[in-house]
Amino acid sequence: MNIENRGTVRVENGRYRFNGKFHYAYPNNPIRNEDGKLMGVTNPRDVTHVHMYGGEAPFFEGLGKGKLLGTRCINPDCDANGSIFIPFRIHCPDCLSKNEIVDMTGTAQKGATVHTFMITERTGAFNTLPKPIRFVNVEFEGVPTILMGNLAIGEPKIGMKVVPIFNTVNPTYTILDLSWVPAGTDESELPEGFTFG
Amino acid sequence: MIKFSERQLKIPQMQQPVYLVTGGMSKFARSFPEKRTEELVIDSFVEASEFIDKSPAELKKYIHSCYYGHFADHFGDQLLGEAVIHDRLGLDPLGNVGIKTGGATGGSTLWEAFKAVASGYSDCVLAMGWERMDEVPTDEGNHYIASAADKDWETPLGHIYTGYYAVMAQKYWQVFGKEEESFRRTMAEIAVKNRGYARMNPHAQGPMKITVEDVLNSPVVANPLRALDCCLMSVGAACAILCDEKTAFELTDNPLLIYVSAGSHTLRVADRRDMEIPLLPNESPDQYTDLGERFPGGDRYPGFTGFLAARMAAYYGYGMAGIVDPTEDFDLVELHDAFTISDIQTYEDIGIRPYGEGRSYVESGDCYHTNPFTNQPGKLPANLSGGLIGNMHAVGATGIMQAIEVGQHIWGRWAEMHEDQSKWDRFGRTKPDDWTNLQVEDAKRGLAISHAGVGSHVTATILIHPDHQLI
Numbered sequence: 066m067n068i069e070n071r072g073t074v075r076v077e078n079g080r081y082r083f084n085g086k087f088h089y090a091y092p093n094n095p096i097r098n099e100d101g102k103l104m105g106v107t108n109p110r111d112v113t114h115v116h117m118y119g120g121e122a123p124f125f126e127g128l129g130k131g132k133l134l135g136t137r138c139i140n141p142d143c144d145a146n147g148s149i150f151i152p153f154r155i156h157c158p159d160c161l162s163k164n165e166i167v168d169m170t171g172t173a174q175k176g177a178t179v180h181t182f183m184i185t186e187r188t189g190a191f192n193t194l195p196k197p198i199r200f201v202n203v204e205f206e207g208v209p210t211i212l213m214g215n216l217a218i219g220e221p222k223i224g225m226k227v228v229p230i231f232n233t234v235n236p237t238y239t240i241l242d243l244s245w246v247p248a249g250t251d252e253s254e255l256p257e258g259f260t261f262g
Numbered sequence: 263m264i265k266f267s268e269r270q271l272k273i274p275q276m277q278q279p280v281y282l283v284t285g286g287m288s289k290f291a292r293s294f295p296e297k298r299t300e301e302l303v304i305d306s307f308v309e310a311s312e313f314i315d316k317s318p319a320e321l322k323k324y325i326h327s328c329y330y331g332h333f334a335d336h337f338g339d340q341l342l343g344e345a346v347i348h349d350r351l352g353l354d355p356l357g358n359v360g361i362k363t364g365g366a367t368g369g370s371t372l373w374e375a376f377k378a379v380a381s382g383y384s385d386c387v388l389a390m391g392w393e394r395m396d397e398v399p400t401d402e403g404n405h406y407i408a409s410a411a412d413k414d415w416e417t418p419l420g421h422i423y424t425g426y427y428a429v430m431a432q433k434y435w436q437v438f439g440k441e442e443e444s445f446r447r448t449m450a451e452i453a454v455k456n457r458g459y460a461r462m463n464p465h466a467q468g469p470m471k472i473t474v475e476d477v478l479n480s481p482v483v484a485n486p487l488r489a490l491d492c493c494l495m496s497v498g499a500a501c502a503i504l505c506d507e508k509t510a511f512e513l514t515d516n517p518l519l520i521y522v523s524a525g526s527h528t529l530r531v532a533d534r535r536d537m538e539i540p541l542l543p544n545e546s547p548d549q550y551t552d553l554g555e556r557f558p559g560g561d562r563y564p565g566f567t568g569f570l571a572a573r574m575a576a577y578y579g580y581g582m583a584g585i586v587d588p589t590e591d592f593d594l595v596e597l598h599d600a601f602t603i604s605d606i607q608t609y610e611d612i613g614i615r616p617y618g619e620g621r622s623y624v625e626s627g628d629c630y631h632t633n634p635f636t637n638q639p640g641k642l643p644a645n646l647s648g649g650l651i652g653n654m655h656a657v658g659a660t661g662i663m664q665a666i667e668v669g670q671h672i673w674g675r676w677a678e679m680h681e682d683q684s685k686w687d688r689f690g691r692t693k694p695d696d697w698t699n700l701q702v703e704d705a706k707r708g709l710a711i712s713h714a715g716v717g718s719h720v721t722a723t724i725l726i727h728p729d730h731q732l733i
C-alpha cells in the first residue's frame with residue numbers, strides 16, 4: 066500500500082493547510098468475459114477526505130482523555146430542558162438552542178446497562194474491530210437515549226452492567242476510542258491501549 | 263418524550279385525485295455484467311408502455327415531469343446518475359429530480375411523483391427507480407451500505423449495517439418473541455412463504471422451494487437471524503406512471519387511485535426518545551396500558567422494537583384513503599421484508615395486528631394466498647411477489663415494484679404478467695412445473711410499505727379501485 070507522504074491537514078487562521086498527497090492514481094484494467102470480449106473496466110482510486118467535527122470536537126477529544134461527554138438543554142422555556150443527550154448533540158433537538166456539555170463519565174462508570182446487543186462475524190471493508198463484533202446498545206441512568214458501541218470483553222446479555230473503557234494511549238479521535246466491558250473487569254484484562262480513563 | 267402538534271398530525275390534503283396508470287419492471291438479478299443501468303431502466307419503461315398498449319414514444323408524450331429513485335451514488339460511482347438516465351430515456355428538457363431515502367427510496371419516489379400530480383403541477387409523471395449494487399465486491403458493498411448510517415457514531419463500528427439494524431431484531435426477539443422456538447419457526451415460515459411465491463415470478467432473483475428446517479439450518483448472520491431470513495442484494499429497475507383523472511382515462515380505461523404518505527425517524531437509533539404510542543384508527547387509547555406487563559421490557563415506545571416511521575406513514579396514508587382496519591379494508595399487501603423479524607414488527611406498526619401480536623398474522627394463516635389451515639383464500643395475503651426476500655431488493659426500484667405488484671392484482675392481470683412463457687424465456691429462467699396463479703380474487707384495495715434501514719424513512723402506498731373508494 067502506498068501511504069508515503071499521505072496527506073495531513075492543519076487549520077491556520079481559519080483556513081485549511083494541506084500537506085502531502087490526498088489522492089493516488091492507478092491505471093485501470095479491462096474486464097473481459099471468457100471469450101475475451103470487452104465487458105467494462107476497473108476504476109481504481111485512493112482518496113483522503115477531510116472531515117471537521119465542529120461542535121462535536123470536544124466529544125472526540127474527550128474520549129482520548131478518558132471522558133464520556135454528553136450534552137444538556139439549558140433553555141428554561143424548552144420542554145426538553147434538563148434532558149441529557151448521548152449521542153452528544155450540539156443543539157437541543159426541540160428548541161435548537163446550544164446545549165451545555167456535561168461530563169457523563171462518572172454516571173457511565175457507576176454502571177450502564179445493556180439495552181440490547183448483537184454478535185456478528187460479518188463486517189464491511191475498512192473494519193478494524195476484532196471479529197466477531199459484539200455490538201451493545203447502552204442505557205444510562207437519567208438519559209433518554211441509548212448509545213451504540215461494542216463490548217470488548219465477554220458475552221453480552223440484555224440487562225448486564227457494563228462500564229466504558231477508552232483508548233487513552235494512542236487515540237484515533239474516532240468513536241473507536243470508546244468501548245465497553247462488563248462491570249468488575251480488571252484493568253489488566255483490557256485490550257491494548259485501553260484504560261478505564 | 264416526543265410530542266406532536268395538531269398541525270403535524272393533519273391528514274395530508276390533495277388538490278386533485280391521483281391515479282396509477284401503468285407500471286413495469288426489468289428482470290432482477292444479483293449482477294448484470296452484460297447490461298448498463300440504462301438498459302434495465304428502458305426494459306422497465308417498455309413493459310409499462312406495453313401494459314397499456316402504447317409505444318414508449320406515445321407514452322413519453324404524456325409525461326410532464328420525472329422523479330428518479332436511486333439510492334447509492336457510491337455504488338453507481340456516478341453523481342447525478344439520474345440525469346444520465348433522464349437523457350437516455352430521451353426525456354430532456356423536462357424537469358427531473360433525484361430522490362434518495364435509503365431502502366425506502368422507491369416508495370419516496372412514488373411519494374414525490376404523487377405530490378406532483380396531487381398539487382396540479384403535472385398531469386402525468388414518471389416515477390422510475392433502480393439500483394446497481396454489483397459493481398463492487400461484497401465487503402466494499404457492506405461498507406457503502408454502512409455509510410448510510412451516521413459516519414462518526416456508527417459506520418466505524420464494523421462498517422456493517424446489519425450491526426446497527428439487528429440489535430433491534432434482538433430486542434424484539436427477546437421481549438416480544440420471548441426467545442420462543444415457536445416464534446423462531448414463525449419467522450422461518452415467512453422466509454419459506456416469500457421464497458415460495460417468488461417461484462411464480464419470472465422477474466424474481468431468489469426463488470426457492472424450502473422448508474422451515476432449511477431456514478433454521480442456514481448459517482447464522484446475527485442471532486436470531488440466519489442467512490435465509492435476510493433479503494437479497496439486487497440489480498434492476500421499476501417504473502410507474504401517475505396521472506390526474508382526465509389524463510389517466512385518456513391513457514387507459516382502468517386506472518387505480520393511488521395515495522402515498524411518508525414518515526421518518528432518527529437515522530441513529532441511539533437518538534430515539536420515548537413517546538406514547540400514536541394510535542391508528544383501529545386501536546383504542548387503553549389497549550396498550552398493560553403492554554409492559556404482558557411483554558416485560560416492552561413498555562418503552564418506540565424503543566428498539568417499534569418503527570415509528572412506519573406507524574406515521576400508515577397514520578397519514580390511512581387517513582387520506584379512509585382506511586380504518588387494514589386487515590379488513592385491504593385485499594393484499596406488499597411489505598418490506600428486509601428480514602423476517604422486521605416483517606413481523608411491521609405488521610404491528612401498520613395496524614395489521616396490535617403491538618406484541620404480530621406473529622399471529624402468520625400463525626393464523628391470514629398472510630397466505632391460500633390459508634394452509636382452511637384451504638380458503640388468506641384474509642390478507644402478503645408479498646405474493648416474493649418480497650425482498652424472494653423477489654429482489656434493488657433499493658431504488660423496490661417500493662415501485664411492490665406498488666406495481668399490488669396494482670396487477672387489482673387490475674386482475676397478475677397471471678398475464680407472471681405466466682407468459684416468453685417472459686420466462688427472455689429472462690433465461692425456468693418456469694416451474696407447478697407454477698400457480700397467485701391472483702387475489704376480486705382484489706379492490708392494497709398497500710405497499712417501503713422502509714429504510716433502521717426505520718429512518720417509511721412510505722405507505724395505497725392503491726384503490728375507483729369503484730371501491732372508502733371516502
Ligand SMILES: [Zn+2]
Pocket residue numbers: 138139140143144145146157158159160161162
Ligand atoms: Zn431545548
